[in-house]
Amino acid sequence: MNKKVSLKDIAKRAQVSIATVSYVLTKGENSGIGYEVSEKVKKIAAELNYRPNQIAQSLRSGKSYIIGLIVADISNPFFANIARIIEDEAKKHNYTVVFGSSDENATKSSDLINLLVNRQVDGFIIAPTEGSQEQIINLKKQNIPFVLIDRHFPEIESNYVTINNYKAAFDVTNRLLDTGNSDIGLIAYSSDLHHMKERIRGYSEALEAKGIKVDNNRIKKVAFSNLIEDVYIKVRELLSAPKPVTAIFFTTNTLAIHGLKTIDKLNLKVPNDISVVVFDAAEAFDFYYCPITHIKQPLLKIGKQAIDILVNQINTPEKKYSKLNLKAILVEKDSCK
Amino acid sequence: MNKKVSLKDIAKRAQVSIATVSYVLTKGENSGIGYEVSEKVKKIAAELNYRPNQIAQSLRSGKSYIIGLIVADISNPFFANIARIIEDEAKKHNYTVVFGSSDENATKSSDLINLLVNRQVDGFIIAPTEGSQEQIINLKKQNIPFVLIDRHFPEIESNYVTINNYKAAFDVTNRLLDTGNSDIGLIAYSSDLHHMKERIRGYSEALEAKGIKVDNNRIKKVAFSNLIEDVYIKVRELLSAPKPVTAIFFTTNTLAIHGLKTIDKLNLKVPNDISVVVFDAAEAFDFYYCPITHIKQPLLKIGKQAIDILVNQINTPEKKYSKLNLKAILVEKDSCK
């Protein structure tokens, strides 16, 4: 068995103390160690292929240089992309990202947070799931820095980077209205999460602004745990009601993917038989015969800002929270008519 | 600032030694510590919300319980899925997965490996990129356990879990031949990686087995770094040659996605104008008008086996390597005619 090379090994070979080796290797020019000894140490370190043990460094410094990222659903390309961006941004600040997917499940989220707290992560970036309020409050109590993304809890003061969901939903609903649709259904997750409510509020107020009464039967909610079937059922309900809708607003890309499959199964054509708008895109849409009008979130900005805020807070803990509401843009394609 | 709770804090409150606290908290029933003291310590630990510092545990034990996963391209759903499976499997063995994407770039791969070696990961699961042989050899030299997945280097003895790429490619090519295609093109990455060569060999030998001479002009290679354009060019070349092909075998899903887009642009219809088979699926294919015949890899099995082999090697370091060549299956759909 090859034991790993430590400062001790170098020290022994160079016949100096461990501290000397450490000084040579960590302080550059002005280590306070003489030229000859320095060179000797460096040479031996290179020969032995010395790698500092970051675990020991972390223990000593109290900093792990690890950021915990908890996304709601890693199979969703939205989160997959954001994870990637955050990883890249974190690396620029010399942080490694460890992440997990809560799958919209508060228990799993709690397990992940605990796991990572034990691993002494320096901070978190979290897309919190429903029912995870306490976990967030606990982080605050423990003084562990974190930034929420995509969603946040308005009742809990914290850093967050989200988009203006209300505004985006309002805009996209307006787009449907402008193209002549007044019977608009909405498919959402059955969730108390604020961003979901905001999307629904945007939809509702856009209708009301045009003097259209909101029909709660047209706001359909599906369970994350039973997505595929639920979407199928709800989309059918919208389309087979006494007065069927002429347009559907899918509040997430995953909902849309299964919604479009349902529409295909029912032999309806977008946009002639039914108009469609979606919150977020998906690569799969590229192959859909009709380009889909959708909301595009500024992923790069979200990731960059989240990391910036977090790293800042890690380095200079303050009581002031950063609350960012970024603008999302409406990408107009051919799916509304 | 809330300092974190350590054994010391509990010990002080309970008026016992640190060791006593450790014994109570880590050895269950037979800690050798009396009932009353045990209860007292446990109670205080709970009150203070004590969390063992895994960094300290790692330093002491020499084990980090972290597995490094390096995939070739995390934006590819094949790797995204496998990452997820590996994460889940690892958790069952009490390991945390830290991962990065090399983006098929040997330098990035090297950086990632170094980063993770410094972090004292207990082992690696790697989908190695072209030119990363030395990194792999270095891991061997340092006695760091690892398992290669998806690809491996035949010239380097190591653990690996791959599929039988030759067989799969042979089968899928045969499928094209059986449906009446004798002019078959192939789109591959320009890569020396063994699995890619094996796929090409499968294709070639399937043709030869039917007495068809392999035409090297029909084996097109594209650069990973210039994927979209290259695919477009090469697919066009195949289709506008003096004797155009009637079928194309895409050796990865990403190649197929852009290949199908090209086919759409050229106003050709699958399978009437052109037959298509693909190595690996993609969610996007669900929206393609023609269900695509493809090779399906046993992702779950690959992930499970990789973790099993790795964990095994971590716990009982042996010189014997596990080399797994799993079977992939051909999923027959409607894209061949």
Added chain:
DNA sequence: ATATTTTACTTAAACGTTTAAGTAGTGAGT
């Protein structure tokens, strides 16, 4: 020539665990 500063190192403590080894004190066995 002597005091003072500077240089070039070493010692030792600390981070939070785990665990082998040590130490009282108790109870049983003879």
Added chain:
DNA sequence: ACTCACTACTTAAACGTTTAAGTAAAATAT
């Protein structure tokens, strides 16, 4: 009564770093 074996703890060392504090020798100043 005295040994022996338990029980219930504590002490101390170790994992690999970093760094404040210490020390001895050399260089400079007076």
